[in-house]
Amino acid sequence: xxxxxxxxxxxxxxxxxxxxxxxxxxxxxxxxxxAVIGREAHSHALYFNLATTLARVAVxxxxxxLLGTIFGIWxxxxxxxxxxxxxxxxxxxxxxxxVIIVLAYVWLGLTDVAAVLAVALNKFPNTVVTIREGARAxxxxxxxxxxxxxxxxxxxxxxxxxPQLAPYIAAATxxxxxxxxxIVLVVELMGRSNGVGFEIGSAFQLFDVALLLAYALxxxxxxxxxxxxxxxxxxRHVSRWRPKAA
Amino acid sequence: MSPVGDPKQLEVxxxxxxxxxxxxxxxxxxRDFSLTLEAGKIHALVGPSGYGKTTLLRIIIGLDRDFEGxxxxxxxxxxxxxxxxxxxxxxxxxxxxxxxxAPLAAVEDLTKLADDLGIGDHLHNFPGExxxxxxxxxxxxxxxxxxxxxxVLDEPFxxxxxxxxxxxxxxxxxxxxxxxxxxxxxxxxxxxxIRLADHILLLGRRPAEIVGxxxxxxxRRAMTADYAAKTKAQIGAILAETSV
Ligand SMILES: Nc1ncnc2c1ncn2[C@@H]1O[C@H](COP(=O)(O)OP(=O)(O)O)[C@@H](O)[C@H]1O
Ligand SMILES: [Mg+2]
Numbered sequence: 001x002x003x004x005x006x007x008x009x010x011x012x013x014x015x016x017x018x019x020x021x022x023x024x025x026x027x028x029x030x031x032x033x034x035a036v037i038g039r040e041a042h043s044h045a046l047y048f049n050l051a052t053t054l055a056r057v058a059v060x061x062x063x064x065x066l067l068g069t070i071f072g073i074w075x076x077x078x079x080x081x082x083x084x085x086x087x088x089x090x091x092x093x094x095x096x097x098x099v100i101i102v103l104a105y106v107w108l109g110l111t112d113v114a115a116v117l118a119v120a121l122n123k124f125p126n127t128v129v130t131i132r133e134g135a136r137a138x139x140x141x142x143x144x145x146x147x148x149x150x151x152x153x154x155x156x157x158x159x160x161x162x163p164q165l166a167p168y169i170a171a172a173t174x175x176x177x178x179x180x181x182x183i184v185l186v187v188e189l190m191g192r193s194n195g196v197g198f199e200i201g202s203a204f205q206l207f208d209v210a211l212l213l214a215y216a217l218x219x220x221x222x223x224x225x226x227x228x229x230x231x232x233x234x235x236r237h238v239s240r241w242r243p244k245a246a
Numbered sequence: 247m248s249p250v251g252d253p254k255q256l257e258v259x260x261x262x263x264x265x266x267x268x269x270x271x272x273x274x275x276x277r278d279f280s281l282t283l284e285a286g287k288i289h290a291l292v293g294p295s296g297y298g299k300t301t302l303l304r305i306i307i308g309l310d311r312d313f314e315g316x317x318x319x320x321x322x323x324x325x326x327x328x329x330x331x332x333x334x335x336x337x338x339x340x341x342x343x344x345x346x347x348a349p350l351a352a353v354e355d356l357t358k359l360a361d362d363l364g365i366g367d368h369l370h371n372f373p374g375e376x377x378x379x380x381x382x383x384x385x386x387x388x389x390x391x392x393x394x395x396x397x398v399l400d401e402p403f404x405x406x407x408x409x410x411x412x413x414x415x416x417x418x419x420x421x422x423x424x425x426x427x428x429x430x431x432x433x434x435x436x437x438x439x440i441r442l443a444d445h446i447l448l449l450g451r452r453p454a455e456i457v458g459x460x461x462x463x464x465x466r467r468a469m470t471a472d473y474a475a476k477t478k479a480q481i482g483a484i485l486a487e488t489s490v
Contacts, residue, residue, distance in 0.1 A: 145333040148307050148325060149347045149392065159346050163337040241337040241372045 028210040036214035045199075050219060053184055053195040056112070060119035061180045065172065067120075068127025073165070075128065076135020085128075092125040101187050110191040119183050126179065127172045134168030166238035174231055181223050255285040255396060255428035256323075258306055260315040263298070275301050276313070277453040283396075286426035288419065288465070290439035292481075293449025299432045300330060302454075303400050306430070319396070326394030326427075328402045332381040334373040340384050341369040348391035359387045362417055379410045386418055390427075397422060397429040403438065415442055419466055440477050442466065448481065450488045458484035 012030055019029040028036075040046035075082040075089075101118045108114035138161065146156045188197025196219045203212035263276040275298040283289050293299055304310040306317055307325050319325075334343050344356045360366045363383040365376075373381055382402055389397060399418075403411040419442050422429050433439055439446045444465045448458035460480060464473045 141329070141331065141333050142335065144309050145327075145329065148309065148327045149388075151346065155346055155349075159335060159338060159342075163335070166337075238337075241374065 025207070026209060028213070033210050033213045033217070036210045037218065040211075040214055046215070046218065049194060049196050049199050049215065050222065053188065053197065053219065054222065056116055056119065056188070056195065057177075057181050057184050060116045060184065061123065061176060063116070063120040064123035064127055064180070065169075065176060068124050068172065069131050069165075069169065071124075072128045072131025073135045073161075076132040076138075082132070089125050089128055092121070093129070097122045097183055097186065101183075101190060105191045112192070115184075115187045115192055118187050119180055122183050123176050123180050127176060130168050130172040130175070131165065134165045138164050163238070163241075167235075170231070170235040170238060173234070174227070177223065177227060177231065181219075185219075254282055255320065256283040256306065256430075257281070257318040258302075258315070260302070260305060260313055262315070263301060263305065263310075263313040274453045277455075279315075279453070279455060281447070281456070283428050283430060284445065285428050287444040288422060288429040288431060288442055289445045289447060290443035291430060291432045291447045291449060292434060292436060292439045293454065294434060297449050297452065298454040299449065300400055303327075303398055303430070303432060307398055323396050324392055324394045326389030326392050326397045328382075328385045328389045328397075328399045330400045330404075332373070332378075332385040334381060334384055334388075336373050339370050339372060340365060340376070343373065343384060344388050344391050347388045348393075351391050351393070356387070356391055359390055359421075360384075362421065363387045363414065364417075379406045379414070382406065383414060386414065390418075390421055393425070394427055397427045399429065399431045401432055401434070403433070403435075411438070412441075416466075423466070436478060436481055437474075440474050440481075441469065446477075446481065448484055450485065457488040 015027075016029055019027045019032075024032070037046065071085065075085050100121050104114040104118035104121070108117065142160055142164075143156075146160050151160070184195075185197035185200060188195035189201040192198050196215045199215045200212050203209070203215070258279075258281050260276040260279040262274065262278075264272040264274045267273045279302070281291075281302070291299055291302075301310065305313055305315075307327055308317070334340075335346070338346065340360070341353075341356065344351070344360070345353075348356070357366065357369065360369055360383075363386055365380050365383040365387065368376060368380055368384075373384065376384065386399075386402060389399070402418075403415050406414070415438060421427075431439075431442060440462070442465075444462055446458070446460040446462060447456050448460070449455075450457035458481065460477065462469075462477065464470065
């Protein structure tokens with residue numbers, strides 16, 4: 001922990017040094033960026049844009065995880081459905097994010113629905129692939145046990161299947177979050193008039209690096225905090241039954 | 247039709263059960279095999295490894311329907327099963343494992359059952375924290391927790407130390423006797439079969455068939471050393487006669 005902190009301080013020091021060498025317009029010093037953050041926060045523009053972007057992340061992420069999990073389980077458990085779905089999955093996996101985004105905007109208009117769908121659709125195939133792996137690895141012995149003890153489907157899902165899928169869901173969550181929050185910015189840049197991505201786009205047009213960083217850094221901070229304080233504890237919670245490594 | 251009051255609990259007839267072998271052929275495990283269990287009695291099915299005991303159990307409990315023949319159970323038979331491996335949910339505590347299998351059972355009854363089977367101190371442990379013997383105890387408790395009227399046990403005491411195996415076995419026999427649960431116990435331990443069963447069914451030859459059917463007239467606590475020795479000699483004679 002201490003080492004990490006030191007490393008972070010070193011990065012800021014390097015940034016400070018570099019900003020002194022470079023023209024300050026291209027790389028403003030840390031304190032200047034902090035000042036812009038303060039200004040944007042004071043006008044509430046920062047909060048509004050962060051909240052807007054986070055809402056889009058949340059909706060797109062939830063949608064992709066939910067549908068991806070359902071389809072993943074389905075494809076992992078049924079050979080027929082897997083053969084049917086696999087070509088679609090391969091196409092979706094290999095479709096560049098940009099193509100999906102543009103098509104969504106063209107077909108659905110420059111709306112929030114299009115934006116969120118485009119993000120979700122980019123994440124969806126990865127979730128399916130990860131969860132499908134998990135569904136294929138389900139223990140048939142436990143399934144037989146659940147059958148002979150006539151467990152109702154709710155019990156089987158919650159206590160037999162979900163715990164086995166949990167590591168895969170956690171992996172999909174982790175990978176998904178980092179994918180989604182990166183793509184959200186692109187989607188906002190291309191077709192929305194608010195959000196962190198939009199602000200970064202404006203900063204780019206004005207060549208205002210301080211403004212760009214003032215939006216990018218708090219956003220990255222929030223996503224890292226979610227990862228550290230939500231995703232990782234969730235992972236630990238679902239794997240608490242594993243015998244601790246000596 | 248069976249007459250009223252017929253004490254039969256289960257009848258199974260397997261005309262043929264075969265597995266597909268890796269080389270494309272078929273391996274026949276059971277042929278023209280029939281078995282009847284008497285209500286409320288403990289039956290030990292004794293036979294060497296690989297003779298189709300587990301296969302037969304899977305047919306009886308309905309996990310394997312890919313065979314020619316039929317299984318006849320009285321309506322609303324509740325089957326308690328102990329698999330060859332404990333098959334517990336590793337991510338749920340011992341108590342939760344019992345509760346999930348027997349949601350209608352009272353917690354006091356589950357606790358009592360766990361005490362009887364020597365796992366009372368481990369109700370809040372995860373299965374990964376148990377020894378094999380304790381895990382087997384949980385699997386036995388789970389099968390009994392649903393208050394079954396048919397209990398199917400697949401070598402539940404194997405690879406436990408002798409003392410523990412004996413203690414668990416006599417606990418189970420006592421519980422089963424008290425509740426009059428029809429029981430089918432698979433084992434390859436002849437002494438264990440003699441100690442526990444009312445009826446001993448000897449499995450031999452391939453495809454498997456029952457080569458001996460011994461009624462134990464002095465079962466369990468009524469058993470004398472002399473009677474046990476005689477029964478063992480009788481079994482030995484049958485096995486010697488049928489082995490080639
Ligand atoms: N799923 C299977 N596929 C192919 N062969 C099997 C399968 N299950 C069991 N067998 C074969 O059937 C025979 C009987 O197996 P099993 O019923 O497990 O014996 P036992 O329980 O008496 O040791 C063995 O020869 C085994 O190789
Ligand atoms: Mg077996």
